[in-house]
Amino acid sequence: MDALIELDALRLLWALGLIAVAIGLASWEQLGVQGTLAIATLRTVLQLFLVGYFLAVVFAWxxxxxxxxxxxxxxxxxxxxxxxxxxxxxxxxxxxxxxxxxxxxxxxxxxxxxxxxxxxxxxxxxxxxxxxxxxxxxxxxxxxxxxxxxxxxxxxxxxxxxxxxxxxxxxxxxxxxxxxxxxxxxxxxxxxxxxxxxxxxxxxxxxxxxxxxxxxxxxxxxxxxxxxxxxxxxxxxxxxxxxxxxxxxxxxxxxxxxx
Structure with a gap:
């Protein structure tokens, strides 16, 4: 079975392209949620990075x-x-x-x-x-x-x-x-x-x-x-x-x- 494909920084940036398109679509439709999407994305990235590093320590300990x-x-x-x-x-x-x-x-x-x-x-x-x-x-x-x-x-x-x-x-x-x-x-x-x-x-x-x-x-x-x-x-x-x-x-x- 093929090894797991790890998502490096470049792949993560490409993944953020989905959010960029979503924000653009929200702006086109004048939904007024562009800021909310941006903040939610930032919080998702920060929270999951923090959780990932913290759990790595707990799992190893x-x-x-x-x-x-x-x-x-x-x-x-x-x-x-x-x-x-x-x-x-x-x-x-x-x-x-x-x-x-x-x-x-x-x-x-x-x-x-x-x-x-x-x-x-x-x-x-x-x-x-x-x-x-x-x-x-x-x-x-x-x-x-x-x-x-x-x-x-x-x-x-x-x-x-x-x-x-x-x-x-x-x-x-x-x-x-x-x-x-x-x-x-x-x-x-x-x-x-x-x-x-x-x-x-x-x-x-x-x-x-x-x-x-x-x-x-x-x-x-x-x-x-x-x-x-x-x-x-x-x-x-x-x-x-x-x-x-x-x-x-x-x-x-x-x-x-x-x-």
């Missing part, structure tokens, strides 16, 4: 504390991004998201590492960091979608919920339907990806493995594992986040107290 530090940073950033997308006014939302993402990532990684992959060491950065990044990225999206859907639905259905409460329903019963729909909404991107993976699109993991020369069948099996991980982690995240938000929306007297 293979220190469990360094791996844990990387995972904690990723977890905190994911929780902050999800909080900003859901609400900045709901109290204790950030700790809820942080703990939910931690539980989801820990459970998924533990099962995958100990039962499926079984590397020599649990903190093998080659496996732990990429898999954690995939889990956190998708769980963050699921949390943001489910949390935002639940809060917006509760706001728009306040009268209906209070009517159920006045008729003797518990808070859990009064919002069960809204919480269920929020969880399903957070799961939609993952389910849609599972429906068309390998047919309509090739996800980043299998594409990267194919480009690096991995056997296509082995790459496909790894992609199956990842899709199964994402199905579990996004569903669990939606369940935990919506349950936590639901509890914060009612006081001790079972009254609806939305922010």
């Amino acid at each position: 293979r220190n469990p504390w360094a791996v844990l530090a990387v995972l904690l940073v990723m977890l905190t950033v994911a929780a902050l991004v999800a909080r900003n997308r859901i609400s900045k006014t709901l109290p204790r939302l950030l700790p809820l998201l942080w703990s939910s993402l931690l539980a989801t990532t820990a459970l998924t990684l533990t099962y995958t590492s100990w039962v499926v992959i079984r590397p020599e060491t649990w903190y093998e950065p080659r496996y732990v960091i990429p898999l954690a990044g995939i889990i956190l990225g998708n769980a963050m999206t699921a949390a943001a979608i489910a949390g935002d859907r639940l809060l917006s639905t509760l706001q728009s259905s306040r009268i209906e919920i209070e009517t159920h409460l006045s008729l003797g329903a518990t808070p859990t019963q009064a919002i069960h339907r809204y919480r269920r729909e929020a969880i399903k909404a957070g799961l939609i991107p993952t389910v849609n990806s599972m429906m068309v993976v390998g047919i309509v699109k090739l996800p980043g993991i299998i594409t990267g493995q194919l480009l690096s020369g991995i056997d296509p069948l082995n790459a496909a099996v790894y992609q199956m594992l990842i899709m199964f991980m994402l199905a579990f982690s996004t569903l669990l995240t939606g369940v935990l986040v919506t349950r936590g938000i639901s509890r914060q929306c009612f006081n001790a007297a079972a009254q609806l107290t939305l922010p």
Whole structure:
């Protein structure tokens, strides 16, 4: 099999030609996003170079504390991004998201590492960091979608919920339907990806493995594992986040107290 073709500085400059054309097309159509595209491109280059050099050190060092530090940073950033997308006014939302993402990532990684992959060491950065990044990225999206859907639905259905409460329903019963729909909404991107993976699109993991020369069948099996991980982690995240938000929306007297 041919060796991997490395992208040197010249090839990277040629790759930037795609962005140059995109900016030119945006200018031609008067979209007003030329500056945004340029800034996004600059941030992409700087962030990925920094991450690449940093991970190269972590991979070579293979220190469990360094791996844990990387995972904690990723977890905190994911929780902050999800909080900003859901609400900045709901109290204790950030700790809820942080703990939910931690539980989801820990459970998924533990099962995958100990039962499926079984590397020599649990903190093998080659496996732990990429898999954690995939889990956190998708769980963050699921949390943001489910949390935002639940809060917006509760706001728009306040009268209906209070009517159920006045008729003797518990808070859990009064919002069960809204919480269920929020969880399903957070799961939609993952389910849609599972429906068309390998047919309509090739996800980043299998594409990267194919480009690096991995056997296509082995790459496909790894992609199956990842899709199964994402199905579990996004569903669990939606369940935990919506349950936590639901509890914060009612006081001790079972009254609806939305922010």
